Structures are given as structure tokens and as C-alpha cells.
Amino acid sequence: MNNGICAVPARRNLPNEHYLAGSPERLKLEAELERMAANPVEIPVVAGGKEIFTGRVKEIRAPHDHSLVLGRYHEAGPAELDLALQAGRSVARDWAALPWEERAAVFMKAAALIEQGYKYRLNAATMLGQSKNIYQAEIDAACESADFYSNNPYFASQIYRRQSESTSAELNRLEYRPLEGFVYAVTPFNFTAIAANLPSAPALMGNVVMWKPASSSVLSNWHLMQLYRLAGLPDGVINFLPGRASEITTHLLGQPDFAGLHFTGSTGVFNSLWKGIAGNLENYRTYPRIVGETGGKDFVFVHPDADFASAIPAIVRGAFEYQGQKCSASSRLYLPRSRSQELLDALVAETKKLKVGSPLEPGNFVNAVIDKAAFASIKGYIEKARSEAGCHILAGGKCDDSRGWFIEPTIILADKPDATTMVEEIFGPVLTVYCYDDSDLDAAYKLVDATSPYALTGAIFARERREIVRALNALANAAGNFYINDKPSGAVVGRQPFGGARGSGTNDKAGSELNLLRWISARNIKENFTQLDSWAYGYM
Numbered sequence: 001m002n003n004g005i006c007a008v009p010a011r012r013n014l015p016n017e018h019y020l021a022g023s024p025e026r027l028k029l030e031a032e033l034e035r036m037a038a039n040p041v042e043i044p045v046v047a048g049g050k051e052i053f054t055g056r057v058k059e060i061r062a063p064h065d066h067s068l069v070l071g072r073y074h075e076a077g078p079a080e081l082d083l084a085l086q087a088g089r090s091v092a093r094d095w096a097a098l099p100w101e102e103r104a105a106v107f108m109k110a111a112a113l114i115e116q117g118y119k120y121r122l123n124a125a126t127m128l129g130q131s132k133n134i135y136q137a138e139i140d141a142a143c144e145s146a147d148f149y150s151n152n153p154y155f156a157s158q159i160y161r162r163q164s165e166s167t168s169a170e171l172n173r174l175e176y177r178p179l180e181g182f183v184y185a186v187t188p189f190n191f192t193a194i195a196a197n198l199p200s201a202p203a204l205m206g207n208v209v210m211w212k213p214a215s216s217s218v219l220s221n222w223h224l225m226q227l228y229r230l231a232g233l234p235d236g237v238i239n240f241l242p243g244r245a246s247e248i249t250t251h252l253l254g255q256p257d258f259a260g261l262h263f264t265g266s267t268g269v270f271n272s273l274w275k276g277i278a279g280n281l282e283n284y285r286t287y288p289r290i291v292g293e294t295g296g297k298d299f300v301f302v303h304p305d306a307d308f309a310s311a312i313p314a315i316v317r318g319a320f321e322y323q324g325q326k327c328s329a330s331s332r333l334y335l336p337r338s339r340s341q342e343l344l345d346a347l348v349a350e351t352k353k354l355k356v357g358s359p360l361e362p363g364n365f366v367n368a369v370i371d372k373a374a375f376a377s378i379k380g381y382i383e384k385a386r387s388e389a390g391c392h393i394l395a396g397g398k399c400d401d402s403r404g405w406f407i408e409p410t411i412i413l414a415d416k417p418d419a420t421t422m423v424e425e426i427f428g429p430v431l432t433v434y435c436y437d438d439s440d441l442d443a444a445y446k447l448v449d450a451t452s453p454y455a456l457t458g459a460i461f462a463r464e465r466r467e468i469v470r471a472l473n474a475l476a477n478a479a480g481n482f483y484i485n486d487k488p489s490g491a492v493v494g495r496q497p498f499g500g501a502r503g504s505g506t507n508d509k510a511g512s513e514l515n516l517l518r519w520i521s522a523r524n525i526k527e528n529f530t531q532l533d534s535w536a537y538g539y540m
């Protein structure tokens with residue numbers, strides 16, 4: 001029995017490696033890529049630690065190469081879901097009763113394993129399965145995943161140390177219990193690190209989790225699941241349930257002990273989940289916690305006094321890294337009309353330099369979009385813009401699915417601020433530009449604020465301090481993550497807690513204490529040391 005108060009290390013971020021040609025890290029990654037591409041994997045459901053090959057299988061192919069089969073995954077059905085639920089229920093009490101530092105140690109070990117070499121597996125799987133280039137895979141699958149695993153224990157320690165005040169006559173204690181039931185974690189395809197965080201954050205706080213990975217990222221997510229076993233996570237705490245989203249959701253939301261949803265994905269799906277929860281409300285033992293980080297239509301606003309030379313590369317990266325498939329990707333750009341031509345010329349010239357192709361060839365900045373449905377949807381937006389009055393395609397626009405799902409980085413100039421591609425989330429390499437009247441900045445900020453239903457990220461490029469403050473105030477509710485003289489993406493765990501409001505979610509800030517607070521239910525215990533002689537008040 002250890003009665004000491006454990007001090008986990010202060011948070012830090014895992015530095016990314018650079019993978020220069022011939023470097024040791026590059027050789028290790030290349031070996032892993034080769035091994036994974038040559039050995040298709042059979043991925044089971046994992047319920048209560050049991051690997052189940054259900055026989056209902058889906059193939060996994062590389063988005064940049066239709067002919068490359070990376071494996072197959074087995075879909076969970078009602079029997080596997082019931083097994084997982086049963087396993088979760090039977091392990092819940094023990095897991096919650098473990099001293100918190102024991103739970104923390106599991107995830108800290110997962111972070112250490114990533115740093116010590118497991119990262120190459122995660123990176124290779126993310127490159128092959130989700131078509132990320134080396135850099136995008138490294139900052140996501142390796143660094144951000146490790147950061148969530150190692151930083152969350154520190155945030156948890158900050159929460160657990162918060163106690164209510166006591167006096168000599170009474171002792172007060174705050175007990176931070178997990179939720180009474182299981183958490184359903186539903187993860188998106190676009191960040192391996194989000195798939196790492198959504199199940200592990202509630203588990204760290206003592207919950208058991210039913211995890212449904214996205215169908216297009218099962219490969220990297222399976223390697224996360226294996227990492228938990230290596231790190232010593234007890235069976236049944238996190239259950240891995242790939243399969244048909246609506247079937248799994250109906251089954252899990254129908255359970256009386258459903259206690260929380262940890263979701264990241266599109267706004268439409270989140271809304272449908274929320275309605276599903278509302279429809280079952282009477283059946284639940286407790287009001288479920290609902291955490292959802294959803295879509296974005298993230299803006300970059302270039303003030304007339306900005307340093308244009310540094311704005312252009314940031315805009316290019318913000319819009320086209322990972323093919324614009326980041327919830328935080330810049331997708332609407334506001335340029336001052338009086339100087340728009342020089343900016344547009346520079347932007348188009350730089351964008352035309354971006355090479356599109358396989359993530360395995362290091363010269364390619366832009367790789368494939370995730371799947372056929374995404375390709376069709378993004379292509380549809382580009383085609384619509386071609387025929388929409390007042391829209392002009394200045395760069396890109398070509399789509400090629402002969403080998404993989406490739407879409408050129410595309411810039412659309414819109415004469416109207418509410419053109420379709422200025423308003424709707426496209427989730428692809430498409431940036432729409434509107435040139436605002438810079439004689440009326442207040443009107444321009446109002447436009448930015450009101451154009452889309454989302455409020456995830458946004459950026460302003462400006463120089464003069466009063467102008468920066470004016471934008472900050474005018475756009476106070478337009479973005480949960482606001483950037484000054486930087487692209488609006490690339491949030492780092494602990495440094496830029498991440499999330500947005502309005503149509504972008506519940507703003508529960510992944511990568512901070514604020515998120516972890518949602519996975520606990522506090523009990524205050526008051527112990528009285530005095531004796532009451534009479535019920536009567538003295539003044540009576």
C-alpha cells in the first residue's frame with residue numbers, strides 16, 4: 001500500500017524527427033513500410049481482450065494505390081458488442097478502484113513505447129492506410145498520440161489534487177469517480193492521434209470504453225489497440241469494435257449503462273448521435289456526457305498591413321497539408337481588395353509548385369484523399385464551382401482516380417462572399433478566396449463571423465497591435481482556436497487545447513484538463529467531528 005502522493009512529470013511534447021534521406025529514423029520507417037505493404041493483416045474485433053474473427057470482412061486498400069491491399073478487418077455484430085459490454089461491466093469496478101497513478105502509468109508507458117520505436121509502426125500504418133506523407137504521419141501518429149498519452153496523466157493529476165476546503169470541525173474530500181457506465185468513443189479517419197485520445201482519455205479517468213474506429217483508419221487504429229496490450233492495459237477496459245456505424249451505435253446507445261459519448265467527426269453525424277441519445281433518455285441510469293468535436297470552415301483573414309511574404313507559405317500549408325482533410329484546414333481566405341492581385345499571384349504561383357502523388361515519394365506534398373466517397377464529394381464541389389456564377393478556378397481543379405484518389409490543390413476565387421465553397425465544409429484540398437473591401441474592415445469581420453455555421457479555427461495576419469485586438473474582439477465567437485500570424489492548424493497537445501463551438505462541437509478542448517473533467521463525476525464527502533446537543537438554534 002503506497003500512501004505517497006505521486007507526482008507525474010510535468011507535461012512535455014515529443015519532438016518530431018526529420019527523416020532526412022539515409023537517417024536512422026528514415027531507414028527504420030522505410031523498413032516498416034516495406035514490411036507492412038508486403039504483409040496484409042487480418043484485423044479482429046477485440047472484446048474483453050478476446051480477438052474475434054467474425055467473418056464479416058471489409059478490405060483495406062491504400063488510398064493512393066487501389067491495387068495495394070493492406071489487410072482486412074472483421075466487423076463487430078450484436079454478439080461481439082454484447083461480449084464487449086459484458087467485459088466492460090465486469091472490469092469496471094476494478095479499473096476504477098485502481099490508484100489513479102496505476103492507470104496513468106499504462107498510458108505513460110504507451111507514450112514511452114511510441115518514443116522508443118513503436119512510432120514507426122504507427123507512422124507506416126498511417127502513411128499507407130490514410131495516405132499521409134512522412135511529416136504529416138510523424139506529427140500525428142507518433143508525436144500527437146504520444147503527447148495525449150503522456151500529457152493527460154499530468155492534467156489528471158492537476159484535477160485530482162483539487163480538493164475542497166476543510167476545518168478543524170469537519171473533513172471534506174472530493175472523490176473523482178468515473179461515470180457510472182461505459183463511454184462510447186467514435187473516432188474519425190483523419191488523425192491517428194484523435195483515435196488514440198478519444199478512448200484513452202476516459203479510460204485514464206477510470207471509465208471503460210467501447211471504441212468504434214472509422215472504417216478508413218482501421219489499420220493504424222489496430223496498431224493503437226495492440227499498443228494498449230503492450231502497455232499493460234487490462235482486458236475489457238478499451239474494446240475495439242470496427243463495423244457498421246449505425247448498427248453499432250443503435251446497439252450501444254440502447255444500453256441503460258451508456259454514460260458518455262466521446263466523438264470527433266462531422267457535424268451531421270454528431271447531430272444524429274445526439275438525437276439518438278435524446279431518444280433513449282428515459283432508459284439511462286444517468287444523464288450521459290456528450291462531447292463532440294465536429295466540422296469546420298476555417299478562415300484566414302489577411303489584413304492590408306500584414307507581412308505578405310510570410311502569410312503566403314502559411315496559407316499554402318494551412319490549406320493543403322494532408323489534402324485539406326484537417327478539421328482545422330484553412331478553407332476560406334479573405335484578402336484585402338486593394339492588394340489582392342499581388343497576393344493572388346503569389347498564392348497561385350506557390351500552389352502550382354505542390355506535387356501530388358503517393359506519400360511514399362518524399363517530394364509529394366499532397367497525397368490521396370481518403371476514399372471514393374470523399375473523392376466524389378470533393379470533385380462535386382469543384383465541378384459545381386466551375387459552373388457557379390462568379391466562381392473562377394485559379395489553380396488546380398483536376399481529379400484523377402485512375403491509380404488512387406488524387407485531387408489537385410485547388411484555389412477558387414469567389415466574387416460573392418457566400419458562394420457555396422466559402423460556406424460549406426469540403427474536407428479536401430480546396431481553398432476559396434474572397435477579396436473584401438478594405439475601406440470597411442468592420443463589415444469584413446462581420447462577414448467572416450456570419451458566413452459559416454462553424455466556429456472551429458481561424459487566423460489573422462496583421463501587424464499593427466490595435467488592428468490585431470480589433471480582429472480578436474470582432475471574431476470572439478468565430479473560432480475556438482484563433483491564430484495570429486500563423487496558419488489555423490497544427491494544434492499541439494497542452495499548448496493549444498483544441499476545439500470549437502457553434503456547429504463545430506461542444507468545445508471541450510482535447511489536450512487539456514477541460515476534456516478530462518467531462519469523464520469524471522465528483523462526489524464530495526463531508527465528515528463531521530462535532531456533536532450536536534440539540535436541534536434548537538441559540539437565538540431561539
Ligand code: NAD
Nearest residue numbers: 187188189213214245246249265266269293294295296327
Ligand atoms: P464522419 O462523421 O464521417 O465519421 C466519424 C465517425 O463517425 C466514424 O467513426 C464513422 O464511422 C462514424 N459514423 C458515421 N456515421 C455514423 C452514424 N450514423 N452513427 C454513428 N457513427 C457514425 O467523419 P470523418 O469523415 O471520419 O472525419 C471528418 C470530419 O470530422 C470532418 O467534418 C472534420 O471537420 C471532423 N473533424 C473534427 C475535428 C475537431 O476536432 N473538431 C477533428 C477531426 C475531424
